[in-house]
Amino acid sequence: MAEFQEVSKQSGLHPKPAGLVLQYGTAGFRTNAKDLDHVMFRMGLLATLRSKKTKATIGVMVTASHNPEEDNGVKLVDPMGEMVTPTWEGYATQLANAEQEDLLTALKDVIEKEDINMNKQTDSHFYQTFSIINSRHSSASLSQAVLDGVSALGGKSKDYGLVTTPQLHYMVCCQNTQGKYGEATVEGYYKKLCQAFIQLTKNASNCTDDQKHLTVDGANGIGALKVREMESHLKKELHISLFNDGSKGKLNHQCGADFVKVQQKAPTGIEMNPGERCCSYDGDADRIIYYYSDSKGQFHLLDGDKIATLISTFLKELLTQAGLDLQIAVVQTAYANGSSTRYLEDTMKVIVRCTKTGVKHLHHAAQEFDIGVYFEANGHGTVLFSKAAQEKIQQLAENTGTDDERKRAALLLQNTVNVINQTVGDAISDMLLIEAILAIKSMTVQQWDAIYSDLPNRQLKVKVSDRRVIDTTDAERRAVSPDGLQEAIDGLVKKYRQARSFVRPSGTEDVVRVYAEAETQESADDLAHEVSLAVYRLAGGVGGEPKPLH
Ligand SMILES: CC(=O)N[C@H]1[C@@H](OP(=O)(O)O)O[C@H](CO)[C@@H](O)[C@@H]1O
Ligand SMILES: [Mg+2]
Numbered sequence: 001m002a003e004f005q006e007v008s009k010q011s012g013l014h015p016k017p018a019g020l021v022l023q024y025g026t027a028g029f030r031t032n033a034k035d036l037d038h039v040m041f042r043m044g045l046l047a048t049l050r051s052k053k054t055k056a057t058i059g060v061m062v063t064a065s066h067n068p069e070e071d072n073g074v075k076l077v078d079p080m081g082e083m084v085t086p087t088w089e090g091y092a093t094q095l096a097n098a099e100q101e102d103l104l105t106a107l108k109d110v111i112e113k114e115d116i117n118m119n120k121q122t123d124s125h126f127y128q129t130f131s132i133i134n135s136r137h138s139s140a141s142l143s144q145a146v147l148d149g150v151s152a153l154g155g156k157s158k159d160y161g162l163v164t165t166p167q168l169h170y171m172v173c174c175q176n177t178q179g180k181y182g183e184a185t186v187e188g189y190y191k192k193l194c195q196a197f198i199q200l201t202k203n204a205s206n207c208t209d210d211q212k213h214l215t216v217d218g219a220n221g222i223g224a225l226k227v228r229e230m231e232s233h234l235k236k237e238l239h240i241s242l243f244n245d246g247s248k249g250k251l252n253h254q255c256g257a258d259f260v261k262v263q264q265k266a267p268t269g270i271e272m273n274p275g276e277r278c279c280s281y282d283g284d285a286d287r288i289i290y291y292y293s294d295s296k297g298q299f300h301l302l303d304g305d306k307i308a309t310l311i312s313t314f315l316k317e318l319l320t321q322a323g324l325d326l327q328i329a330v331v332q333t334a335y336a337n338g339s340s341t342r343y344l345e346d347t348m349k350v351i352v353r354c355t356k357t358g359v360k361h362l363h364h365a366a367q368e369f370d371i372g373v374y375f376e377a378n379g380h381g382t383v384l385f386s387k388a389a390q391e392k393i394q395q396l397a398e399n400t401g402t403d404d405e406r407k408r409a410a411l412l413l414q415n416t417v418n419v420i421n422q423t424v425g426d427a428i429s430d431m432l433l434i435e436a437i438l439a440i441k442s443m444t445v446q447q448w449d450a451i452y453s454d455l456p457n458r459q460l461k462v463k464v465s466d467r468r469v470i471d472t473t474d475a476e477r478r479a480v481s482p483d484g485l486q487e488a489i490d491g492l493v494k495k496y497r498q499a500r501s502f503v504r505p506s507g508t509e510d511v512v513r514v515y516a517e518a519e520t521q522e523s524a525d526d527l528a529h530e531v532s533l534a535v536y537r538l539a540g541g542v543g544g545e546p547k548p549l550h
Contacts, residue, residue: 001118003154004104007045010152014041014145016100024092026358026507027083028075030064033138036072040142042095043074044149044157045107050088051155052116054079059172060150061165062143063284066219066258067508069251072138074146081173081181081423083360160186164222164285166426173423186229194233196418197432201237203412204439211442213239214435215278217267219256220246223285223427230428238435243270257282257289257379257427262459265299266291277438277445281427287379288427290434292445300449304375305332305340307434310448311383312350312373314437315416319371321409322396326389331365331374333357334477334502335459338517343452354475358507359425380425383433385417393417412440455498457517458528458549465540467505467512476504488534496523501531512539525549 016038022029029039043060051058059077067073076084076092084092091110098106111118143159150157160168167189174184182192201207218224224245231240244255244267252259255267257280272278272293279290290302308330319326329351330344336354344352351369355361359380366372370389375381385393396402396410419436421429438448464470471481479486485503493499501516512535516528532546 003118003152004107006152006154007107008104010148011038011041011100011103014038014148016098016103018099021097022093024089024096027065028061028073029092029096030067030071030073030508032070033072033142036074036138036142037145039096040074040145041149041152042098042103043076043092044146044151044155045153046088046092046095046110046149047076047146048150048153048155049107049110049114049116050076050078050084052118053114057172057175058084059168060146061168061284062139062146063165065165065284065286066252066256066282069253070138072142074142077169077172079172079176081169081176082363083424086360162222162225164226164426164428166286166421166424166429167226169423170421170426186226190230190233193419193421193429193432194230194235196415197436198235198237199415200412200419200436201439203408204436204442206442207439209239211439212237213241213276214431215241215243215270215272215276216431217244217255217260217270217278217280218242218246219259219267219281219283220244220249220251220253221256221281221283221285223281223283226285227281227428238432241271243267252283256280257287260289260291260301261303261378264301266293275444275446279427279431282379285427286425287376288430288434289379290445290448292449294446300446301454302445302449303337303454304377304379304381305337305454306448306451307379307430308332308373308375308381309340309343309348309451310434310437312344313348313451314441315371315373315383315413316348316350318409318413318416322393322406322413324392324396324410324413326370326392327351328371328373329353329366329369331355331362331372333362333376334475334504335377335515337377337454337457338498338500339452339455347452354477356476357504363424375425379427379430382422382425382430383416383420384422385420390417455517455519456521456524457515458521458524460514460528460532460546461506461509461511462503462514462532462535462539462546463510463542464512464535465542467510467539469539470503470505470512470535472502472504477502479503482538485534485538488538489531492527492530492534496527499523499527501527503531503535522550 014037047058047060056079061075064071064073078084171184174182260280274295293299331353353365355365362374366374366384370386372384393413397414419433473480497519499518503514506513514532516524518524529548
C-alpha cells in the first residue's frame with residue numbers, strides 16, 4: 001500500500017535510537033525530550049489507526065504535565081475524551097519500541113489484531129485532532145513529528161495549537177458528540193464554563209469583593225495563558241491575581257500543584273497575604289491544589305481530598321434539597337489522607353472506593369455511580385454524572401410544577417453539571433466550581449479547611465535498579481513482591497499510632513514511591529524513612545542509603 005511506503009520513507013526522518021525502550025505509563029510516554037522524536041511520529045501513526053478503528057476523532061496531547069522543562073511526553077485521547085483503552089496502551093508501547101526495520105511489521109500487527117479497514121473511502125467522516133503545549137521548548141518540533149505520523153498513514157489532522165490538556169479532552173468529546181457536549185473550540189469551552197459559573201454565583205448575592213479574590217500560581221505553564229484568555233468571560237465575578245504566568249520563571253520550577261503538594265509549602269514567585277485563598281495549577285492545567293497561610297505564617301494545604309469533600313458535601317446537600325434520590329460516591333487512591341476517607345465514610349456517609357493510581361482507574365470507577373466524584377490527593381479530578389442523573393436533574397429544573405426550593409436546587413445542580421469538565425480533571429473548571437461553592441455557601445477557606453484535619457504524611461522516592469521487582473495488590477496498598485517487603489512494612493507501621501504506609505513503582509518516573517502517614521509529622525517522617533530503607537534493602541536500592549529526615 002502507498003501508505004506503508006510513505007511510513008517507511010517518513011520514519012527514516014524520525015529514527016529510533018537502537019535499543020531504547022520506553023513504556024506507555026500512568027499518563028502516556030514521558031521522558032527527556034531528546035528521546036521522543038520517533039515516539040511522536042509513531043503515536044501519530046497509532047492515533048490514525050485508532051481513529052480508523054473507532055471512526056471518530058482522536059486527540060494527541062504533547063505534554064509532560066508537572067515534569068521539568070527538559071522533559072516532554074505524549075498521550076492519546078479516546079473519542080469521549082477519556083484516556084485511551086489499556087489494549088491500545090500496549091500497542092503504543094510495542095510501536096514505540098519496534099526497531100527501525102521492524103516498524104512496518106509492528107504496524108501491520110495492530111491493523112490485523114484490530115481488524116482495521118485501511119480503505120481510503122472510510123476516511124471521509126473522521127479526522128484526528130491534535131494539540132501542542134509549547135511552553136516547553138521541545139514541543140513545536142515534537143508536534144511536527146506527530147503530524148508527520150498522521151499524514152504518513154493518510155490521516156487528517158487539526159492543530160489546536162496551545163491548549164491545556166483538559167481543553168483538548170473537552171474538544172475531542174464535543175467533536176465526537178456533534179456538539180452535544182459543547183462547541184469544539186477553546187472559545188466555546190470558556191463560554192460554557194463561565195456562563196455556568198455566573199449562573200451559580202448569582203445565588204451568592206452578598207459576596208464581597210474580598211471573597212471574589214483568588215491568587216493563582218500558573219506554574220509558568222499553559223494554564224496561566226488560558227486563564228488570562230478566559231478572564232473577560234467571567235464578567236468580574238472572580239478577581240484573579242495571576243503569578244508564575246510564564247513571563248520569566250521556569251516551567252514547574254519551585255512552583256505548581258505538584259511542588260506545593262509534595263513539598264507542603266507555598267510556591268516561589270507569588271504574593272500571599274495571611275488568610276487569603278491561593279491555588280496552584282500544574283504545567284498542563286489538569287490538577288489544582290488550594291492553600292493559605294494563617295496569621296502566624298503557618299501554611300495550610302487543601303489538596304484533592306479536601307476538594308472532593310467540599311464538592312461531595314455541596315452535591316449531597318443539593319440532592320437533598322431537590323428531593324432527588326441519586327447515589328453519590330467518592331473515588332480515591334491509596335494516597336488519599338486517612339482522615340478524608342474516615343470523614344467521607346463515617347460522617348458524610350457516602351460510598352468511598354479506592355482504585356490504583358492514575359486517572360483512568362478513578363474515572364472508570366466513578367462511571368459506576370449516578371454521581372461519581374473522583375480526585376487524586378494531588379488535585380487531579382472531576383465529577384461524572386450518569387446520563388440518567390443528568391436527565392432527572394434537567395426534568396426537575398424544567399418542570400413548572402416544582403416548588404421553589406426544589407427548583408432552586410435543581411437549577412444549581414444543572415449549572416454545576418455545566419461548569420464541570422466531565423472528560424477529565426481540569427484545573428480551570430475545578431477552580432470555577434470550588435469558587436462557586438465557597439461563594440454560595442459563604443464559606444471561607446479556613447472553614448473549608450476545618451471540615452476535617454489531615455493526618456500528617458510524607459512522600460519519599462527511592463531509586464532501585466529495576467522498579468518492576470515491586471508488585472502490588474489491593475489497589476496498590478500491599479506489596480506482593482519482593483519477598484519480605486510487605487512483612488517489613490507491616491512491622492514498621494505497628495510502631496506508630498494511626499499509621500499507614502505503602503510503596504509502589506511510579507508509572508511516570510524511574511523511582512519507587514513511599515507513602516506514610518501517622519499521628520504526628522515526626523512519626524510520619526520516621527516511618528517513611530524506615531520504609532524507604534526497607535525498599536532500598538529488599539528491592540535493590542541504588543546510590544546511597546536513604547537518609548533520615550531529621
Ligand atoms: C503519587 C502521585 O501523585 N502520582 C501521580 C503520578 O503517577 P506515578 O505513577 O505515581 O508516577 O503522575 C500521574 C500522572 O500525572 C498521576 O496520575 C499520579 O497521581
Ligand atoms: Mg498534569
